[in-house]
Amino acid sequence: MKELDADQRAYTDHVRELAVHQLLPLVGKAAEGRVNRPLLAAMGRHGLLRDLFGGSPPEPPKDAAALQLCLLRETLAGVSSEAETALALQGLGSYPILQSGGPGTIERWIPGVVTGDTVAAFALSEPQAGSDAAGLDLRAERDGDGWRLTGEKLWISNAPEADVYSVFARTTQGAGARGVTAFAVDGAAEGLTGEHLDLLSPHPIGRLVFDGVRVGPQDVLGEVDAGFRVAMRTLDLFRPSVGAFAVGMAQCALDVTLDHVATRRAYGATLADQQAIRHTLADLATQLEASRLLVHRAARAYDDGAPRGEVTKSAAMAKLFATEAAQTIVDQCVQLHGARALQRGHVLEHLYRDVRAPRIYEGASEVQRSIIARELLKERKPE
8 A cells, every 4th residue: 555645554454453453353253244333333332434424523513535445445354354344334324314314314313323333324225226227116295294114125234133224115106216205213113023044254243124114204315316416425435445445355365375385385386486486476466556556646636626427437347347357366266275265164275255345345346347338428518
């Protein structure tokens, strides 16, 4: 991270120190695929959840700083992907409330998110509307001054254990993206049920069923029928940081592999003495550095207030390249280790499972390519 200034390097050193000494002892204390509440509480005590939104104690968080979020996620991922994922899910689930909720809604939920006592979740995907987020079927039907939500959400991280969900539901039929509204929904709301799903990636994820769940006007995030904008603003912020997560995992994999090839002997020499191995390492390191630079560029575009199209394109490029590169890097590091990397408990075995999901969630790689192409063609249109 040589392109960072002294304060940013000091920040990453601080986060790494906290992660190693305060968070790592709590990793694995919850059942796999379940929310680790003691881990979240520790993040809250040490100010890491406040840092999600660019805040610093004792002032309340005001808004998200994208580069700080990326540094935070990359650094945590290099120590523990479980800790990183728990933090990221907390931010993704709560940011729509922070950016678009009314004062009462923010006061109700955000303080608990920051302390780690309130678990948040982002509920956008549905059985027939994953990548096609504008095709939502969850219905929000008028009920007095509020609405009743009926339908299903699927592949929702932190479900069904979350205390609050940022839920996106259809308020106007046949209107595509223009007929979606965002709501803050209490996890204990009457009519809301769910179940855990067992996925390859070990973080908590599940299904939610809404059976006439009532929400009031105070629960609307942003404006009615403008919820898609709330979702996209959230994803523009978090997509580069998914790339940062991938960079952190890839850096961890490369670090342990460099140690391995320097000491592992085969055919009378270390693996590092073989030209084929050296060239592989060079390619992996180059992909890693390119990923990091794209992530930081996208984060700075967001922080600098660049035009929306530039922010969206940069975020998509960062997520696409970094997550695809991380998959390649981790896979090649497993190959260089051989069978030992596939043993349960080996750091690469864990990374091998974790690295696959980021190429799908928050917009699959194919969606990112479509976004990039769309923005490129917009830039070519004559004024």
